[in-house]
Amino acid sequence: MTTASEHAGQAALSICEALLLAMNDRGLLPEHEIVGILRDAAATHENAVGTEIDMEKHRAIADLINAIIAGGNPVRRL
Structure with a gap:
Protein backbone atom coordinates (compact mmCIF):
# COMPACT_ATOMS: atom_id res chain seq x y z
CA MET A 1 0.00 0.00 0.00
CA THR A 2 1.30 3.45 -0.88
CA THR A 3 1.40 6.37 1.49
CA VAL A 35 21.99 14.66 -17.59
CA GLY A 36 24.45 16.66 -15.46
CA ILE A 37 21.60 17.85 -13.23
CA LEU A 38 20.45 14.26 -12.78
CA ARG A 39 24.01 13.08 -12.05
CA ASP A 40 24.44 15.83 -9.45
CA ALA A 41 21.17 14.80 -7.80
CA ALA A 42 22.24 11.14 -7.73
CA ALA A 43 25.66 12.07 -6.32
CA THR A 44 24.03 14.05 -3.52
CA HIS A 45 22.23 10.91 -2.39
CA GLU A 46 25.22 8.64 -2.99
CA ASN A 47 27.34 10.86 -0.71
CA ALA A 48 24.70 11.38 2.00
CA VAL A 49 25.39 10.29 5.55
CA GLY A 50 23.05 9.11 8.26
CA THR A 51 21.66 6.04 9.92
CA GLU A 52 21.54 2.71 8.12
CA ILE A 53 17.86 3.27 7.32
CA ASP A 54 18.63 6.75 5.99
CA MET A 55 21.43 5.34 3.85
CA GLU A 56 19.13 2.68 2.38
CA LYS A 57 16.67 5.40 1.36
CA HIS A 58 19.40 7.56 -0.15
CA ARG A 59 20.83 4.58 -2.04
CA ALA A 60 17.38 3.73 -3.42
CA ILE A 61 16.89 7.33 -4.55
CA ALA A 62 20.32 7.41 -6.20
CA ASP A 63 19.58 4.10 -7.93
CA LEU A 64 16.28 5.48 -9.25
CA ILE A 65 17.94 8.63 -10.61
CA ASN A 66 20.69 6.57 -12.22
CA ALA A 67 18.06 4.34 -13.81
CA ILE A 68 16.37 7.43 -15.24
CA ILE A 69 19.71 8.53 -16.70
CA ALA A 70 20.35 5.07 -18.17
CA GLY A 71 16.84 4.49 -19.48
CA GLY A 72 15.63 7.96 -20.29
CA ASN A 73 11.99 8.86 -20.73
CA PRO A 74 9.77 5.95 -21.73
CA VAL A 75 8.37 8.04 -24.60
CA ARG A 76 11.64 9.58 -25.73
CA ARG A 77 15.26 9.64 -24.63
CA LEU A 78 16.47 12.64 -22.58
Whole structure:
Protein backbone atom coordinates (compact mmCIF):
# COMPACT_ATOMS: atom_id res chain seq x y z
CA MET A 1 0.00 0.00 0.00
CA THR A 2 1.30 3.45 -0.88
CA THR A 3 1.40 6.37 1.49
CA ALA A 4 0.66 10.04 0.93
CA SER A 5 4.40 10.78 0.94
CA GLU A 6 4.98 8.13 -1.76
CA HIS A 7 2.28 9.77 -3.89
CA ALA A 8 3.89 13.16 -3.30
CA GLY A 9 7.28 11.76 -4.33
CA GLN A 10 5.87 10.24 -7.51
CA ALA A 11 4.11 13.50 -8.34
CA ALA A 12 7.31 15.48 -7.74
CA LEU A 13 9.29 13.11 -9.96
CA SER A 14 6.73 13.41 -12.76
CA ILE A 15 6.68 17.20 -12.52
CA CYS A 16 10.48 17.45 -12.53
CA GLU A 17 10.77 15.08 -15.47
CA ALA A 18 8.18 17.09 -17.41
CA LEU A 19 10.02 20.34 -16.64
CA LEU A 20 13.37 18.95 -17.74
CA LEU A 21 11.87 17.63 -20.96
CA ALA A 22 10.12 20.94 -21.62
CA MET A 23 13.34 22.88 -21.02
CA ASN A 24 15.10 20.61 -23.51
CA ASP A 25 12.27 20.94 -26.05
CA ARG A 26 12.39 24.74 -25.80
CA GLY A 27 16.17 24.82 -26.13
CA LEU A 28 16.67 26.23 -22.63
CA LEU A 29 18.89 23.36 -21.51
CA PRO A 30 20.82 20.98 -23.74
CA GLU A 31 20.65 17.24 -23.07
CA HIS A 32 24.14 17.10 -21.53
CA GLU A 33 23.20 19.71 -18.92
CA ILE A 34 20.01 17.86 -18.03
CA VAL A 35 21.99 14.66 -17.59
CA GLY A 36 24.45 16.66 -15.46
CA ILE A 37 21.60 17.85 -13.23
CA LEU A 38 20.45 14.26 -12.78
CA ARG A 39 24.01 13.08 -12.05
CA ASP A 40 24.44 15.83 -9.45
CA ALA A 41 21.17 14.80 -7.80
CA ALA A 42 22.24 11.14 -7.73
CA ALA A 43 25.66 12.07 -6.32
CA THR A 44 24.03 14.05 -3.52
CA HIS A 45 22.23 10.91 -2.39
CA GLU A 46 25.22 8.64 -2.99
CA ASN A 47 27.34 10.86 -0.71
CA ALA A 48 24.70 11.38 2.00
CA VAL A 49 25.39 10.29 5.55
CA GLY A 50 23.05 9.11 8.26
CA THR A 51 21.66 6.04 9.92
CA GLU A 52 21.54 2.71 8.12
CA ILE A 53 17.86 3.27 7.32
CA ASP A 54 18.63 6.75 5.99
CA MET A 55 21.43 5.34 3.85
CA GLU A 56 19.13 2.68 2.38
CA LYS A 57 16.67 5.40 1.36
CA HIS A 58 19.40 7.56 -0.15
CA ARG A 59 20.83 4.58 -2.04
CA ALA A 60 17.38 3.73 -3.42
CA ILE A 61 16.89 7.33 -4.55
CA ALA A 62 20.32 7.41 -6.20
CA ASP A 63 19.58 4.10 -7.93
CA LEU A 64 16.28 5.48 -9.25
CA ILE A 65 17.94 8.63 -10.61
CA ASN A 66 20.69 6.57 -12.22
CA ALA A 67 18.06 4.34 -13.81
CA ILE A 68 16.37 7.43 -15.24
CA ILE A 69 19.71 8.53 -16.70
CA ALA A 70 20.35 5.07 -18.17
CA GLY A 71 16.84 4.49 -19.48
CA GLY A 72 15.63 7.96 -20.29
CA ASN A 73 11.99 8.86 -20.73
CA PRO A 74 9.77 5.95 -21.73
CA VAL A 75 8.37 8.04 -24.60
CA ARG A 76 11.64 9.58 -25.73
CA ARG A 77 15.26 9.64 -24.63
CA LEU A 78 16.47 12.64 -22.58
